[in-house]
Amino acid sequence: MSKTLFISDLDGTLLGKNAELSEESARMLNEAYKKGLNFAVATARTAATVDSIMKSAAPTVPSVMQNGVSVYDIREKKYIKTETIAENAALSVIKMLEESGACPFIYTGENGMKTYYTELKNQAMKEFVDDRIKKFGKEFTKTEIPEALAAGGITYFAVMDSEHTVMTAVEKIKNTNSINFTYYKDIYDEKNWYLEIFADTASKKHGVEFLRSEYGFEKIVCFGDNLNDLAMFDAADVKIAVENANEKVKAAADTVIGKNTEDSVARYILENMEN
Numbered sequence: 221m222s223k224t225l226f227i228s229d230l231d232g233t234l235l236g237k238n239a240e241l242s243e244e245s246a247r248m249l250n251e252a253y254k255k256g257l258n259f260a261v262a263t264a265r266t267a268a269t270v271d272s273i274m275k276s277a278a279p280t281v282p283s284v285m286q287n288g289v290s291v292y293d294i295r296e297k298k299y300i301k302t303e304t305i306a307e308n309a310a311l312s313v314i315k316m317l318e319e320s321g322a323c324p325f326i327y328t329g330e331n332g333m334k335t336y337y338t339e340l341k342n343q344a345m346k347e348f349v350d351d352r353i354k355k356f357g358k359e360f361t362k363t364e365i366p367e368a369l370a371a372g373g374i375t376y377f378a379v380m381d382s383e384h385t386v387m388t389a390v391e392k393i394k395n396t397n398s399i400n401f402t403y404y405k406d407i408y409d410e411k412n413w414y415l416e417i418f419a420d421t422a423s424k425k426h427g428v429e430f431l432r433s434e435y436g437f438e439k440i441v442c443f444g445d446n447l448n449d450l451a452m453f454d455a456a457d458v459k460i461a462v463e464n465a466n467e468k469v470k471a472a473a474d475t476v477i478g479k480n481t482e483d484s485v486a487r488y489i490l491e492n493m494e495n
Contacts, residue, residue, distance in 0.1 A: 226257065287376075441492075
């Protein structure tokens with residue numbers, strides 16, 4: 221078996237228009253699988269949406285979900301591991317986000333990730349919920365007491381808001397113990413920013429390092445486009461950015477390939493998997 225793992229971000233990288241895996245990318249990945257390709261994805265998305273998006277070309281290796289919160293086997297439909305935020309840290313984050321005017325989505329580890337919210341504050345949040353319900357059948361639960369979730373194990377906070385609100389929240393949480401976080405502009409809506417908060421034992425870097433250790437990969441080739449992919453780059457041997465990537469990501473890459481809308485990741489893999 222090949223000792224090389226190819227691992228790709230999804231949105232803006234492997235996925236093309238409408239945040240979908242194109243038929244051509246799926247065809248090329250499946251052709252590469254027949255030749256022995258080891259492939260995983262590393263994404264901010266949850267397993268529920270990745271299951272659907274990648275159903276036509278499911279990764280052969282357990283994949284990194286929610287920026288490293290969990291490692292999930294898409295083919296077997298099971299979690300390999302999940303990192304939970306310490307209760308005291310989760311309570312502190314809830315308070316600081318409230319002070320910042322942010323209304324996060326809150327994910328817990330129960331039943332393969334349940335999602336809660338206190339208020340759908342803006343249009344981006346409303347569209348996010350509508351999209352996930354219609355496309356993927358996800359469930360969202362409104363809660364009046366988010367603090368009660370901390371005892372059960374919070375895995376992830378996701379804020380979707382203006383740059384001002386996100387940066388205000390970042391300033392408040394940045395010195396909090398036991399957490400890691402990433403923030404970046406939405407690639408689909410320039411007025412919207414993301415802030416994602418998770419345990420300090422979780423990141424795309426930790427996820428890639430786990431796959432290398434657990435499955436004995438000697439070489440990691442990764443693909444990314446946004447700032448949350450820089451952590452993954454730190455754990456990879458070969459770093460590849462798509463042409464539409466953030467300039468900081470392209471500067472950190474060893475190679476820049478074509479755009480995500482041109483099936484560039486799948487084509488690169490098929491042409492270079494034996495090199």
